[in-house]
Amino acid sequence: MAPSSSSISSPAAAPAVAGEKPPLLELVNLWKRFGDGPAQVTAVSNVNLKIREGEFVCLVGPSGCGKSTLFNMVGGLLPADDDGSILMHGRPMADGALLGKVSFMPQRDLLFAWRNVVDNAILGLEVEGTPKAAARARALEMLPDFGLKGFEKHYPHQLSGGMRQRVALMRTFLFERDMILLDEPFGALDALTRAMMQRWLLDIWARYRRTVLFITHDIDEAIFLGDRVVVMTARPGTIKCDEVIELPRPRDAGIVTSPDFIDIKRRLLGAIEEEARKSFVSTTGGAG
Amino acid sequence: MADISLDGAAKGTGIGRRLGLVAERIVWPLLTLAVALGGWTLIQQTVATDLPGVGETLARGIELFSDPFYIAGPNDQGIFWQLLYSLGRVLAGFGLACLIGLPLGLLIGTSQAASRAFTPFIEVMRPVSPLAWLPIGLLLFRAVDPSAIFVILITSIWPVILNTAAGVRAVPADYVQVGRVLRLGRLAMFRRILLPAALPYVLAGMRLSLGTAWMVIVAAEMLTGGVGIGFFIWDEWNNLSVPSILVAIVLIGLVGIALDAAMAAVQRRLSH
Numbered sequence: 001m002a003p004s005s006s007s008i009s010s011p012a013a014a015p016a017v018a019g020e021k022p023p024l025l026e027l028v029n030l031w032k033r034f035g036d037g038p039a040q041v042t043a044v045s046n047v048n049l050k051i052r053e054g055e056f057v058c059l060v061g062p063s064g065c066g067k068s069t070l071f072n073m074v075g076g077l078l079p080a081d082d083d084g085s086i087l088m089h090g091r092p093m094a095d096g097a098l099l100g101k102v103s104f105m106p107q108r109d110l111l112f113a114w115r116n117v118v119d120n121a122i123l124g125l126e127v128e129g130t131p132k133a134a135a136r137a138r139a140l141e142m143l144p145d146f147g148l149k150g151f152e153k154h155y156p157h158q159l160s161g162g163m164r165q166r167v168a169l170m171r172t173f174l175f176e177r178d179m180i181l182l183d184e185p186f187g188a189l190d191a192l193t194r195a196m197m198q199r200w201l202l203d204i205w206a207r208y209r210r211t212v213l214f215i216t217h218d219i220d221e222a223i224f225l226g227d228r229v230v231v232m233t234a235r236p237g238t239i240k241c242d243e244v245i246e247l248p249r250p251r252d253a254g255i256v257t258s259p260d261f262i263d264i265k266r267r268l269l270g271a272i273e274e275e276a277r278k279s280f281v282s283t284t285g286g287a288g
Numbered sequence: 289m290a291d292i293s294l295d296g297a298a299k300g301t302g303i304g305r306r307l308g309l310v311a312e313r314i315v316w317p318l319l320t321l322a323v324a325l326g327g328w329t330l331i332q333q334t335v336a337t338d339l340p341g342v343g344e345t346l347a348r349g350i351e352l353f354s355d356p357f358y359i360a361g362p363n364d365q366g367i368f369w370q371l372l373y374s375l376g377r378v379l380a381g382f383g384l385a386c387l388i389g390l391p392l393g394l395l396i397g398t399s400q401a402a403s404r405a406f407t408p409f410i411e412v413m414r415p416v417s418p419l420a421w422l423p424i425g426l427l428l429f430r431a432v433d434p435s436a437i438f439v440i441l442i443t444s445i446w447p448v449i450l451n452t453a454a455g456v457r458a459v460p461a462d463y464v465q466v467g468r469v470l471r472l473g474r475l476a477m478f479r480r481i482l483l484p485a486a487l488p489y490v491l492a493g494m495r496l497s498l499g500t501a502w503m504v505i506v507a508a509e510m511l512t513g514g515v516g517i518g519f520f521i522w523d524e525w526n527n528l529s530v531p532s533i534l535v536a537i538v539l540i541g542l543v544g545i546a547l548d549a550a551m552a553a554v555q556r557r558l559s560h
Contacts, residue, residue, distance in 0.1 A: 077465055100471040110462050114484045127470045127480070175470070 022090030023050040024178055024211050025074065029084035032069050043069040045236035047084070053178070056205060056212045058222035058229045060272060066237030067215045071183045074213065075104045088178070103177040103210075105185055109168035111156040117167050118143075118152045124175030139174060145204060146170045162193040169201070173208060183215045195253065198224055202251060219268050220256060223247070229264075231271045241271055340531040348531035349538075365515055367536075371543065374505050374516040377433065378547075381440025382501045386494060389445045393452025393493075394478060397486070403453070410446060418443040418504040422511055432514040439508045440501045447496035455489025456482050488559045495551040502544050 030047040033040055044066040051057050061067055072078035073086065076098030080086060086093045088101060103124075111120045121142070122135035130138075143149045146166045156164055165185055172180055186194045198221060205212060216222050222229045223245055231240045245264060247255060255261055325342050332339045340348075356368035395402045421442050425435035459482055467477045483490070509518025517536055524532035 075469060077468060099468060102469075104466075104469045106462060106465070110460075110466050112463070112481070112484065114487065123466075123480075124470055127472060127476070 021053075022087070024053045024055075024089060025049075025051040025213070026087040026090070027070075027074070027084070028087065030070070030073065030086065031081040031083045032066070032073060032078065033081055042236035044073070045238045047238055049230060049239060049242070051179070051211060051213060053211055054209050056214065056225060056227045058214045058216055058226035059232065060216055060219060060222045060229060060268070061232030061237060061240075062234050062272065063217070065232045065234055067232060068183060070232075070237070071106075071181055071213075071215055074098065074179075075102055075181050076100070101177060101179075103172040103175045103180045105168055105172045105181065106183045109156075109164040109185075111164055111167055111171075113156055116153050116155050117148060117159070120156070120167055121170045121174055123171060135174075139170070142170055142174065145207065147200065160193075161189050162197055165189065165197060166200070169204070173204070173210070179211045179213065181213050181215075184217065185214075186221070187217070194221075199253060201225065202249075206250060219265055219272065223261060223264050223268070224251060224256060229268060231268060243268060338530075340534060345531045345534045348529075349535040352532065352535055362515070367520070367539070370515060370517050370520045371539065373514075374509060374518065375543070377436045377509075377516065378440060378498075378501045378505050381437045381505075382444055382494075382498050384437070384441045385445040385448050385497055385501070388441075389448030389493075389497070390452055390490065393449040393490070394456055394482065394486075396449065397453035397456025398482065406449075410449060413442075414446045416443075419507055419511065422508060426512070432512045436505065436508045436512055436516075440504050443504050444497040444501040447493040447500065448490070449493075451489045451493025451496070452486060455486030455493075458489065459485040488555075491551070491555045491559060495548065495555060498547055498551050499544065502540075502547055506540060 027047050027049040030044060031042070032044040033042045035041055047070065049057075059067055059070070069078065073080045076093075076096065079096070086098065088098070093101070112123070115123070118136055118139045121139045122130075122132070125135035125138065126132060140152060143152060146169065148163065148166055148170065151159065151163065156167070159167065169182075169185065172182075186197050189197060202225060214222070214225060219229075226245050229243045229245060231243070232238065233240045243264065247258075247260060247264075328339075329342055332341050352367045356366040359365045359369065392406070396406050397403075418439050421439045422435065425438040429435050429438060463481050463485055464477070467481045472480060505516070506518040506521065509516035510522045513519050513522075517540060521533050521536050524530075524536070
């Protein structure tokens with residue numbers, strides 16, 4: 001029998017081997033509750049996750065499972081509860097210390113309408129004190145990689161959805177941080193543009209080899225892009241399974257029809273559908 | 289055989305479209321003007337015989353503009369100087385309104401406490417007639433120019449404050465999140481994100497403010513005297529020169545249009 005193309009590890013983070021380089025990001029027993037008393041809502045519960053340098057980790061789960069809450073905590077926009085901790089390079093991060101430590105791209109591209117392509121892309125560099133001319137030169141070098149050559153003077157309203165996302169991603173890549181957080185960056189795009197953007201993102205990732213935490217609803221997207229796919233449970237969100245995707249790289253569009261891909265998808269779908277059912281039952285007040 | 293080309297048809301359509309544009313931009317406004325002048329003539333000949341006719345007013349206009357730059361004394365100056373003085377006061381008052389209104393609007397838009405503190409005050413002050421402020425201005429400054437500028441400031445500041453505050457409140461929360469991720473300080477957040485994002489609102493407020501300022505100056509100058517288009521109207525009324533007043537009214541309207549067009553151009557240039 002052929003060896004399995006992926007393996008499911010337990011949700012708990014394995015202890016680091018002595019002398020081994022600590023993971024880039026480690027979430028230890030992470031919780032997030034909103035409100036007090038009987039009205040309190042637990043969005044994220046006891047999340048343990050390790051992400052190593054250069055890894056592309058995809059996070060999937062049913063709607064309302066706390067993916068975006070987790071994203072905001074890792075981005076430093078939301079403090080984690082005291083029960084757990086977030087470590088970067090093995091060092092615990094206090095409240096607010098994560099701000100600016102990661103590059104961050106939420107669901108909407110959030111390009112500034114008053115800035116052209118290049119000026120949108122260099123915002124992070126500008127804020128850090130890089131002289132404008134030097135920042136622009138770096139951005140102009142990067143434009144061809146991001147398929148934006150010739151569009152440097154265009155404003156966001158003059159660009160298509162896919163191009164806007166590429167500008168936003170370029171801004172994220174130019175704001176050089178060890179880790180990039182992407183929250184459903186292709187969610188608003190049509191299917192064809194989305195597929196193109198996925199392949200393009202893999203090319204860019206292979207070239208720049210940054211560590212990526214990618215949040216998505218789309219299982220195909222997660223398997224196609226990721227080194228690992230982490231599945232979250234229905235609220236309160238915790239990690240149900242963490243599947244290593246051992247599909248060969250570079251990946252092309254044809255891989256989605258391969259038996260290995262379909263096999264992984266079947267397993268992950270089973271895990272997610274179970275959670276989606278739970279989440280549906282909890283929001284409708286019981287099974288029908 | 290006749291040569292029927294599609295090109296000719298297209299040209300015909302092009303000419304038709306061009307004629308349509310000419311009608312839209314020139315013929316209709318001229319038609320409105322003709323109706324207005326006809327109405328004026330009819331009223332002058334039937335109801336208000338004391339009202340100067342179109343010809344008499346036009347003649348007075350030509351007379352006024354034949355020597356607009358004369359200076360015969362401190363209060364007897366050509367129409368150009370009258371307009372210039374008024375514009376100077378308007379721009380001074382408007383400039384102060386922007387200078388004070390912009391930071392105040394930013395503060396109100398970003399701070400709940402500031403909003404609660406200032407909103408009742410603004411709501412009480414905003415409906416007060418410009419003329420009600422004039423005695424206060426004269427009492428405070430005891431001079432014509434600063435009093436007129438004060439009245440313009442106090443009546444034209446509200447659109448700047450309110451629109452700036454509304455603009456800042458309308459900035460998507462996600463933009464602020466981007467600023468936080470980039471670790472922008474409060475001042476940098478204002479400069480790089482809040483103000484540019486709110487700019488269309490701010491400029492709309494400024495445009496309203498400038499229109500208000502130009503309306504107010506005429507009334508203010510009528511009561512304060514000195515040199516200015518408002519005083520010119522009052523002076524001509526005292527001289528029973530109604531044609532001069534009608535010329536001044538048209539002139540005030542034209543300058544108002546020019547000021548609004550200038551602000552609209554700035555809006556187009558700076559808005560995103």
